[in-house]
Amino acid sequence: MSNNRQFIFTNLDIDGSLSYLILSWITGQPIPYKSTSVFNLEKDFSDWYRTNGEKYERVYVLGIDVSQCANVINKDNVVVFAHKLPITELSNAKVITSKEDSTSMLLYKSFAKKISFKDRQKLLVLLVNDIKKHTFDLPYSRELDMLYRAYTGDKLSKFTIDFNIGYDGFSDKQKRLINFYKKSVDNIIKDLNVFKGTIPFKGKTYNVVSTFAEKYINEISDKLLDDYNSDVCFVVNVDKERVSFRRSKNCDLDLSILADKISHGGGFPYAASGIMNENFITITKLFKQVK
Numbered sequence: 001m002s003n004n005r006q007f008i009f010t011n012l013d014i015d016g017s018l019s020y021l022i023l024s025w026i027t028g029q030p031i032p033y034k035s036t037s038v039f040n041l042e043k044d045f046s047d048w049y050r051t052n053g054e055k056y057e058r059v060y061v062l063g064i065d066v067s068q069c070a071n072v073i074n075k076d077n078v079v080v081f082a083h084k085l086p087i088t089e090l091s092n093a094k095v096i097t098s099k100e101d102s103t104s105m106l107l108y109k110s111f112a113k114k115i116s117f118k119d120r121q122k123l124l125v126l127l128v129n130d131i132k133k134h135t136f137d138l139p140y141s142r143e144l145d146m147l148y149r150a151y152t153g154d155k156l157s158k159f160t161i162d163f164n165i166g167y168d169g170f171s172d173k174q175k176r177l178i179n180f181y182k183k184s185v186d187n188i189i190k191d192l193n194v195f196k197g198t199i200p201f202k203g204k205t206y207n208v209v210s211t212f213a214e215k216y217i218n219e220i221s222d223k224l225l226d227d228y229n230s231d232v233c234f235v236v237n238v239d240k241e242r243v244s245f246r247r248s249k250n251c252d253l254d255l256s257i258l259a260d261k262i263s264h265g266g267g268f269p270y271a272a273s274g275i276m277n278e279n280f281i282t283i284t285k286l287f288k289q290v291k
Contacts, residue, residue, distance in 0.1 A: 007056045008033040009045060010156065011063035011103070014148040017159040018104040018128045019062040019081065024160065025121060026111055035156050042069035049075070063103035065266070066095075081107055084268065102132035120166030127167055134218070134270040135249065143170065143178050145218065150181040185219040192220070196228060197287035201261075206253055210234040210287055221246035232258075234284065236276055243280060245272040 008023065010016040012035045024030055036044045041064050053059065053075065061080045066073050067087050073080070078093035083106050085097040100106040108117065108125045117125075130141040147170070151158045162174065170178065195210045209230040213220050214237050221233040221244070231251040235244040243263050245255040247270055255272040259265030262283055265274020274280065 005055075005057040006031050006060070007048075007052070007058075008060045008062060009036055009041065009048075009064070010060075011035070012037050012155070013063070014128055014145065014155075014159065015102045015104050015132050016063040017148070017156040018102075018124065018163075019107050020156055021160050021163065022104060022107045022111070022125070023060065023062075025117070026115060030160075033156065035154075036064070038065050038068070041066065042072050045069070046072055053077070062107075081110070100129075102129045104132075105129045118166055120168050122166070124163055124167040132268075134246065140167075140170075146178050146181045147174055149216075149218075150177045185216045188213065188216055189220060189223055192224075192291065193289060194224060194228070194291035195284075195287040196230070196290050197284065199232070199258075199262075199283060201253065201258060204253075206231040206251070208232045208234060208284075208287070210236065210284060212236050212238060214239065217244045218246065228290070238276070241276040243274050243276050245274070246270070 008020055008031050010020045010033055016035065020033055034044060034048065057077060059075070059078045061073060061078060061082070063082055065082060065085060066080055067085065070087060070090055074090045074092045076092045080093060080095045081103055082097055083100045083103045085095065087095060088097060089095050096106070096110065098106050100109065104125055127138055127141045127144050130136060130138045131145045136142045148155060148159060192211045192213065197208050197210070198205050199208055207230045209224045209228040210233065211220065211224060213235050217235050220235055224230065225233050225246070225248045231248055232253060233246045243265070245259050245267070247253055247255055254269040256267045256269055259267055259272035259274040263274025263277055263280040265272055267273055
């Protein structure tokens with residue numbers, strides 16, 4: 001199938017960008033795309049499909065939970081690849097999901113028997129999967145995550161240029177960008193107001209550390225979880241009225257369930273987000289400031 005007969009809607013995160021890149025590796029050339037999010041997919045897809053959808057033989061949706069807009073994307077020419085989706089099939093669109101930790105790993109395993117991936121391509125898939133698990137067990141996965149977050153503008157475009165052949169180490173320019181990002185994070189963290197409290201959930205009590213920030217969510221969470229020996233971290237973005245949830249490596253709490261219960265949110269066991277609603281405010285108002 002010609003690539004000008006295909007279109008991709010992919011998640012804004014690094015997993016979405018690698019998922020796009022994997023399809024480009026498979027087809028041998030770039031495919032037109034739009035990066036979006038679970039919050040914007042319904043509008044972005046509807047607006048685009050109204051004037052463009054019938055022109056394409058296949059429209060991919062990569063790494064985005066489509067359960068809230070299933071009626072909109074349920075078209076005969078739509079194929080959804082997304083890990084851990086709450087839905088497994090639609091009447092018209094094709095849904096491919098699994099229990100993998102990333103959509104890029106799902107895509108890789110779906111095509112690994114049909115094409116031969118190079119070692120550096122496989123390594124990039126493993127690194128991004130480690131990032132999505134939020135374990136950072138592999139060397140350089142944390143630095144790769146920082147590099148992606150340091151990108152400005154069209155992150156997918158920059159990622160595909162930098163890693164078109166897979167992961168083969170960082171260039172000097174990339175190392176400088178990573179170091180700049182680290183310094184920026186350190187400057188933000190040292191000025192944070194930090195709060196601590198506990199939340200009872202499903203028969204257990206969890207230690208929670210919380211703060212206010214608009215960016216650097218993963219880095220801030222990791223630092224606060226370590227410094228304050230906590231199970232869960234809440235990072236509140238007041239301007240957007242949203243909350244990010246992260247957990248420590250030793251915590252078994254499913255954050256997707258917690259986010260749903262206290263902030264009408266969702267996500268994954270290790271990382272989730274929700275709304276700063278009255279319920280969340282009530283639960284956290286007894287937290288004590290410790291910094």
